[in-house]
Amino acid sequence: MATSTVENYLKHVLLLSESGETLVxxxxxxxxxxxxxxTVTTMVKALADEGLVEHQPRHGVxxxxxxxxxxxxxxxxxxxxxxxxxxxxxxxxxxxxxxxEQLEHVISDEVLDRLDALLGHPDTDPHGDPIPTRQxxxxxxxxxxxxxCVAERPLRIVRILExxxxxxxxxxxxxxxxxxxxxxxxxxxxxxxxxxxxxxAGSIALSLAxxxxxxxxxSKAS
Numbered sequence: 404m405a406t407s408t409v410e411n412y413l414k415h416v417l418l419l420s421e422s423g424e425t426l427v428x429x430x431x432x433x434x435x436x437x438x439x440x441x442t443v444t445t446m447v448k449a450l451a452d453e454g455l456v457e458h459q460p461r462h463g464v465x466x467x468x469x470x471x472x473x474x475x476x477x478x479x480x481x482x483x484x485x486x487x488x489x490x491x492x493x494x495x496x497x498x499x500x501x502x503x504e505q506l507e508h509v510i511s512d513e514v515l516d517r518l519d520a521l522l523g524h525p526d527t528d529p530h531g532d533p534i535p536t537r538q539x540x541x542x543x544x545x546x547x548x549x550x551x552c553v554a555e556r557p558l559r560i561v562r563i564l565e566x567x568x569x570x571x572x573x574x575x576x577x578x579x580x581x582x583x584x585x586x587x588x589x590x591x592x593x594x595x596x597x598x599x600x601x602x603x604a605g606s607i608a609l610s611l612a613x614x615x616x617x618x619x620x621x622s623k624a625s
Contacts, residue, residue: 407508410477411436412446413455417468417474426463472539478506480515482528487518488528496529497571504580531562531572531581531618549614550599554587557622565616574617578603584622 415435419427427597433443446509451458455470458463466474484503488494494502508555510518516537519525526542527533533542546561560583563574574580578601590600599607607616 405473408446409450409455410473410508412450413466413470413474414477414481416456416464418476420465420548424515426459428463430465441509475535475539476485477625478541479537480510481521482532482534483515483518483525485528485530485536486512486522488526491520497568497575500566500568517613520582527562527581530566531560544618546618546620548588549609549617549619550601551615552587552619554590556586557612557621558585558587559583559622560585560617561620563616564618565613569615570613574600576604577601577607579617585619 407565412432414553416427419431419435429440429443429447432447433440435619436443438596441479445459447456447464450456450470450475451464452605454467455473456464456466458464472607481503484506485496485499488499507618519537533544535541544562560581562581563571563579565571583603584599585599585601587597588600590596590611591598592611595611597611598611601607
């Protein structure tokens with residue numbers, strides 16, 4: 404059985420590979436885990452010895468099929484726990500990430516299956532993140548962000564990538580939730596600002612960096 408440390412490493416390799424990169428850099432992994440690069444190198448070598456990752460020195464790391472299986476299982480637990488905490492226990496969506504970080508390592512598969520059934524087998528968590536299936540399938544998502552999408556078109560928010568409490572609180576206060584309708588009315592690259600028109604908050608401005616953390620799709624109504 405994998406330790407929580409092993410599970411964290413594998414999960415973060417999986418998350419970092421969502422961007423489409425073939426190999427995850429050691430620097431990016433160290434930053435995501437908030438550890439020094441030397442610690443990552445030592446751990447990655449151990450994971451490679453266990454057959455959970457492939458390590459290419461000076462290039463990066465990728466999951467093996469066994470490593471991906473473990474990573475998807477942990478990610479499924481994390482996102483179902485977040486969904487349970489928000490939908491059933493009515494916890495603030497900005498606070499459930501840290502709780503799920505702890506619970507993902509201790510919850511059993513039997514309890515998880517019961518949670519999944521209780522929740523109606525959701526496809527996504529409260530932040531719009533796709534939930535892996537019991538069979539280890541993860542729905543591929545290719546969406547534009549508010550920083551790159553076409554302006555003056557009806558849009559719908561599908562996912563919030565940023566998980567920090569401050570960002571999620573700001574998003575909620577301004578109605579920037581998965582499912583919300585909005586339009587980009589202006590994008591000023593020189594000023595680094597994106598202006599939005601939303602049903603909940605009217606006209607608001609976001610930095611390009613913040614806008615790049617919100618995924619959108621064309622509204623069905625369009």
